[in-house]
Amino acid sequence: MSGKHVTFILVVFLWHYGSSQVHPQVRLAGGWEPHSGRVEVFYNGNYGTVCDDNWSIEATHVVCKELGFRKGETFHYDGRYGPGGGEILLDNTHCNGDELSIFDCEHNPIGRHDCSHAEDIAVTCVPLPITEPPPPPKERFELRLRSKNDVEPINEGILEMNLGNNKWRTICADDWNLDAAKVACGELGFSKAYKPTKKYSNKDYRRKSMIRTGIQCIGTENLLSDCEIEELEHRKYCKSRRAVALKCETAEYGHKYSNRPNPVGTGKKNNDKKKNATQEVQSTQGNYEPEVRLKAGAYIGEGRVEVYHAGKWGTVCKTGWDLGSASVVCRQLGFGSAKEVIFDAGFGQGIGPVWLWDMYCKGNEKSILDCYHGIWNGSSCTHYDDVGVRCNVPKHDLKKNVRIVNGRWGSEGRVEVMVGNSWGYVCGDTWDMVDALVVCRQLGLGYARQALPTTYYYGSRLRGAMIMGDVHCTGKEWSLMDCPHTIRANFTCSSPTMRAGVICDVALPDVVLDVHRLREYLYLQDMPRHLLKCAAEEGCLSSVPDKYGGSRRLLRFSTVILNRGLAAFKPFLQRNDWVWHACHLHYHSMEVFSTYDLISRDGEKVAEGHKASFCLEDTECDPGHTKRFTCTTEQGISVNCKDNYKHSIDCQWIDLTGVESGNYILKIHVNPDKFVGETDYDNNEIQCELYYSGYSVSPGRCHYSYDL
Ligand SMILES: *[C@@H]1O[C@H](CO)[C@@H](O)[C@H](O)[C@H]1NC(C)=O
Ligand SMILES: *[C@@H]1O[C@H](CO)[C@@H](O)[C@H](O)[C@H]1NC(C)=O
Ligand SMILES: *[C@@H]1O[C@H](CO)[C@@H](O)[C@H](O)[C@H]1NC(C)=O
Numbered sequence: 001m002s003g004k005h006v007t008f009i010l011v012v013f014l015w016h017y018g019s020s021q022v023h024p025q026v027r028l029a030g031g032w033e034p035h036s037g038r039v040e041v042f043y044n045g046n047y048g049t050v051c052d053d054n055w056s057i058e059a060t061h062v063v064c065k066e067l068g069f070r071k072g073e074t075f076h077y078d079g080r081y082g083p084g085g086g087e088i089l090l091d092n093t094h095c096n097g098d099e100l101s102i103f104d105c106e107h108n109p110i111g112r113h114d115c116s117h118a119e120d121i122a123v124t125c126v127p128l129p130i131t132e133p134p135p136p137p138k139e140r141f142e143l144r145l146r147s148k149n150d151v152e153p154i155n156e157g158i159l160e161m162n163l164g165n166n167k168w169r170t171i172c173a174d175d176w177n178l179d180a181a182k183v184a185c186g187e188l189g190f191s192k193a194y195k196p197t198k199k200y201s202n203k204d205y206r207r208k209s210m211i212r213t214g215i216q217c218i219g220t221e222n223l224l225s226d227c228e229i230e231e232l233e234h235r236k237y238c239k240s241r242r243a244v245a246l247k248c249e250t251a252e253y254g255h256k257y258s259n260r261p262n263p264v265g266t267g268k269k270n271n272d273k274k275k276n277a278t279q280e281v282q283s284t285q286g287n288y289e290p291e292v293r294l295k296a297g298a299y300i301g302e303g304r305v306e307v308y309h310a311g312k313w314g315t316v317c318k319t320g321w322d323l324g325s326a327s328v329v330c331r332q333l334g335f336g337s338a339k340e341v342i343f344d345a346g347f348g349q350g351i352g353p354v355w356l357w358d359m360y361c362k363g364n365e366k367s368i369l370d371c372y373h374g375i376w377n378g379s380s381c382t383h384y385d386d387v388g389v390r391c392n393v394p395k396h397d398l399k400k401n402v403r404i405v406n407g408r409w410g411s412e413g414r415v416e417v418m419v420g421n422s423w424g425y426v427c428g429d430t431w432d433m434v435d436a437l438v439v440c441r442q443l444g445l446g447y448a449r450q451a452l453p454t455t456y457y458y459g460s461r462l463r464g465a466m467i468m469g470d471v472h473c474t475g476k477e478w479s480l481m482d483c484p485h486t487i488r489a490n491f492t493c494s495s496p497t498m499r500a501g502v503i504c505d506v507a508l509p510d511v512v513l514d515v516h517r518l519r520e521y522l523y524l525q526d527m528p529r530h531l532l533k534c535a536a537e538e539g540c541l542s543s544v545p546d547k548y549g550g551s552r553r554l555l556r557f558s559t560v561i562l563n564r565g566l567a568a569f570k571p572f573l574q575r576n577d578w579v580w581h582a583c584h585l586h587y588h589s590m591e592v593f594s595t596y597d598l599i600s601r602d603g604e605k606v607a608e609g610h611k612a613s614f615c616l617e618d619t620e621c622d623p624g625h626t627k628r629f630t631c632t633t634e635q636g637i638s639v640n641c642k643d644n645y646k647h648s649i650d651c652q653w654i655d656l657t658g659v660e661s662g663n664y665i666l667k668i669h670v671n672p673d674k675f676v677g678e679t680d681y682d683n684n685e686i687q688c689e690l691y692y693s694g695y696s697v698s699p700g701r702c703h704y705s706y707d708l
Contacts, residue, residue: 220363
């Protein structure tokens with residue numbers, strides 16, 4: 001019997017029975033984790049095993065619940081945890097699932113069986129205790145790092161703790177170790193900790209204000225205050241006479257890929273903690289596998305959690321989701337520990353499978369995929385159960401050199417930047433939604449609802465000069481100054497009124513295309529030219545001359561556009577600017593709502609994708625949501641509703657006339673120019689492989705562009 005085995009039994013024992021002398025009636029043995037193993041029952045002073053005859057998932061539930069887990073996950077006939085010893089006590093166990101003890105189930109008289117130990121049953125439980133004891137209310141001590149130059153973000157310096165009322169204290173280094181450092185760095189927004197490279201002398205910190213904490217951390221805590229803090233004593237008891245100094249790893253934003261080390265080739269064992277930390281850092285240079293990402297968050301380090309598996313991005317269900325699992329995600333992405341967990345699609349619903357559920361992380365996993373979870377895509381969760389996280393990120397003084405002024409209210413206005421000692425304007429010539437979202441985020445105002453290239457209605461008085469232009473953000477920047485840009489006194493802008501502005505919002509829509517519906521109806525139709533007058537008028541036909549007999553060849557398909565975001569999707573134009581199309585007898589509220597393109601294998605556009613304008617409405621809504629928008633009155637798509645464009649309606653096609661046979665890609669992009677603000681633009685494009693024989697089309701794989 002291994003030492004691990006012994007420890008485990010002890011843990012279960014203590015967990016359920018404290019230190020009393022009562023033996024639990026059932027235990028799991030031989031497992032690698034506390035929630036799985038061979039079932040052993042206690043009878044007449046000894047433990048014995050249970051035969052697998054007639055064992056069921058109900059019996060598994062009974063054992064698991066008796067042990068304090070939420071329920072059974074599965075059971076194993078295959079002797080996975082080895083044969084047990086002692087007597088075979090139970091056989092032919094029949095449970096309903098609601099018995100309080102395995103002994104309450106029907107079974108042969110104890111000890112009567114026709115089995116051998118090779119038939120010992122083993123189970124795996126869903127590893128969450130039914131009731132978690134409410135955590136004792138703990139005082140939270142704020143942390144900060146102090147360094148000589150104090151330019152944020154500070155990642156190396158003396159650690160200080162706020163004992164309340166701004167009583168900042170340094171901490172005696174006596175009990176400090178890397179586990180505590182990891183927790184402190186996590187709370188400060190960094191994913192990793194190592195020993196400071198600088199030497200700090202007593203002169204560097206305020207020794208007078210030093211306290212001794214007797215701190216004990218495991219390393220997986222979310223906050224330093226969650227560690228065991230035994231004492232808060234005055235410095236004179238500090239043996240080392242040194243204060244804690246930290247060096248945290250500055251994580252680069254946009255670590256879309258995990259830091260999962262290449263499993264091959266790092267075989268060196270090393271017990272020295274300092275060297276281990278260095279190894280961890282080096283392992284980030286290994287092969288990256290895309291595994292987890294945060295989507296649709298307004299700020300850096302927050303969003304809906306999505307994981308990559310079997311070629312597809314999918315989401316995580318709320319069952320089992322907690323700060324511990326969220327912290328694994330945050331650290332994996334290069335942030336600190338988790339600050340807050342978000343349930344019930346708080347960042348809007350995702351698409352694709354709900355991959356993970358019943359998550360359970362120990363806290364030291366390198367990747368969320370190393371945590372325990374239910375069978376992939378095996379839950380009955382829906383995207384209404386999608387989870388998200390807000391991670392601790394390093395403190396930045398982001399509001400320092402950007403502000404918005406003269407708006408009607410605080411979340412909108414003209415953008416001004418500080419260069420040298422004066423505020424100036426940003427030229428609106430290249431200003432777009434991506435630039436705007438960086439500004440909104442940086443100012444803590446949420447998502448960008450609109451990017452205004454000109455802001456004359458925010459007052460025309462020119463107080464400053466145009467000093468910035470050519471801004472080209474990628475959307476990942478923490479601040480406008482991090483985006484590629486030009487700063488010049490009297491920046492030449494097309495007009496002095498082209499001053500960039502933003503409208504920010506905390507809730508925006510998120511339109512998504514339904515990939516299945518597109519593939520369902522995809523076919524060719526030859527139409528005589530004279531039946532396409534309206535379509536020609538709206539520019540839905542290519543400029544290629546008509547085919548013989550004056551007909552056009554149309555690739556028709558259906559598009560279904562869902563709004564999975566946090567607010568209604570409203571057209572870009574105000575109602576009185578809508579354009580009446582007499583031919584089709586409806587208003588167009590947005591000239592470019594989606595683009596349809598046919599792309600060759602070399603990436604060349606072969607069929608000019610016409611810009612489809614639409615008449616937005618709620619065609620269908622999820623149960624419990626009411627339709628609000630119709631094409632003729634108020635246009636839009638409500639949250640959790642969809643707008644269907646059937647394959648049979650005019651302009652719902654690509655004009656293939658004159659296109660040669662071959663392999664192509666059909667690309668559909670909704671809101672391509674980002675005119676309407678959304679929480680996420682990456683899910684707006686889908687692509688289908690398509691073979692065109694010259695007479696017919698056969699669609700291949702269809703997927704969201706980001707799944708490629
Ligand atoms: C399972 O139970 C049924 C009825 O209780 C019994 O007839 C059968 O023999 C049992 N199966 C085994 C493998 O013992
Ligand atoms: C996930 O499960 C659902 C329902 O069981 C199934 O329809 C779907 O095809 C699965 N998706 C993947 C990608 O496995
Ligand atoms: C900028 O242009 C204005 C007028 O167009 C001029 O008065 C001012 O001196 C210029 N400033 C600089 C720094 O060139």
